[in-house]
Amino acid sequence: MKLVVSSPPHWRVKLRESNIHRDFIIALLPALIFAVYTYGMFAVRVISLAAAAALLSDVLIRKLFRKPATFTDGSALLIGLLFGLLMPPGVPYWVVIIGAFLCIFIGKEIFGGLGSSPLNPVLVGWTIIAISWPAYVNFSLSTAHYNLGLDFQYPLIMLKNGGAGFVSDFRLIDLLLGKQVGGMGAAAVLFLLAGGLYLLLRRVVTWEIPLSFAAGVLIMSGIFWAANSEVYANPLFHLLTGNVMIGIFFLSTDYSSSPFNKWSMVAFGLGCGFLTVIFRAWGIEPDGVIFAILIMNLFTPLLDKLKKQPRPLQVSYMEKR
Template identity: 35%
Template sequence: MTNKTFILQSSPHFKDKDSVPKIMYAVIFSLMPAAFASIYFFRLKAVVMLFSCVVVSLATEAIFLWLRKKPFHSLLDGSSVITGLILAMTLPPSLSLELAVIGAAAAIAIGKQVFGGLGHNIFNPALVGRAFLQTSFPVAMTTWIPPVTAKINTATYATPLANLKFEEAVAQGTLTPLKDLFWGNIGGCLGEASAITLLIGALYLLFRRVIDWRIPVGIMVSLSAFTGVFWLISPEKYASPLFHILSGGLMIGAFFMATDMVTSPISPLGSWIYALGIGLIVGLIRLFGGFPEGVMYSILFMNAFVPLLNRYARPQILGERSKR
């Protein structure tokens, strides 16, 4: 009787066994197949890139924790490792190391810590880092090399999407075959090399219920619908929806970046709106924009709507009357 206290905190009130580090390590584990695939396709370059991004992310996080006089144990929650890992996977393998270092530092500093650290950031930190690099070093960020396994001896190499946009690949019949997109062996960012490895990791996360299935499904549905309409009208000019889903950063974006717990909506309705919006913007940028790829900007753009979606797409509280 005397020790009765009220717990004053915001929802959710149900607790399960998941903790922040547990979820984070599940995500890291799920990224491993794709990381090994990138190492297989790009060898030492991939190893160096993945390693240095993770180390720099951790170091930047540590510096900020020290500056802000916060306890260091949150370094171990795995979130900075994920940021570094995902950032590395969105970088072109030919990028020089110093630029990757700048990107990782910017991701943690501007993308996460200035907002107050984990849980307070509005935008996905890895994507902020990538956007910083893309804007700062546009040429280096769009110079691609073929994977070691592809037996091509050219210094530069276009990604399947750049091929589609700038070389009229559909009309020329030089579109990258879906088989290559699915199994790997294409030019692009480290994590774009092979769709199947990303899928394996994503299935694990879906199975563990770490990520919300609505987000990847919603993104793919709206992207397919949008690109599908154009494809059905003139298949000699536009690529098929399946091509759009398998190419570029869509896979890694839909499963690993858009689903970031901090920067995605909490309610199911909010998630649907958010996901459909991402897919639509990806389609718009890829078909009509100035860039061949638009996954990064569309996720960042929809991230900005998450606070609004959390406010207006709340599930109705049990017993509450609708205000109609």
């Protein structure tokens, strides 16, 4: 009789890595639908182009590197979708294609593929695009051609230029419902929140990073606001604008670039929150979320040392094994 032989354990949970990426994509769906609802075919064009470019470059690069194809696990699709949702609707097609390719190539594959990238791949691609062609990623300009029934100014630019008095017109409920100019999916705060809760419930993402990120933003902007409420906006405004909500649930929680120990995750989230508000208050760019996450990504190996040391185990001596 031929019996199967293996090393232990002999059970395995039914969770697979492709299920994790599938859950992330499901959690993005509300924001995707919102983007398509608001921007119509422009959103469809950018997002599908980004997703297709990411998938295709994943396939091509894996082939070039002579590695087994991994596009079926959904990670490339997730990167493409996230990249598309960070873009404004009017961005030219070649910017999207180059960006998605850079996400996959420089962000992910150069470091050894899934799980090995020290920086969040989406943010790497976005940063290169934003620094190389800043005009195309400018939210206020790129939406100027469309009549969306919105205020055409990116709230954070107004905050940067004119202080808190300029943004007092924005109602928080409008910001929450996504009636603001911004990245196509990043502006859909409520829908991202729903997706994020789904991720938390499915335990794809643990509570530490999202909660501490939000707390970090609120605490730091609270300090600024308390110091000078005429120049600095109130904490909830900071929480509901820009890329904060997509950063909290989808960008900062990327497995490979964030810490894995409990308290290191809390420190990571707090750091992201603090840096976001500091960049918004004193930086050149209007929104600091992406740079904050990128910088905290670099601290990940250091933060992972924040853990309790393994306790030595006692050895029983009397019984022979």
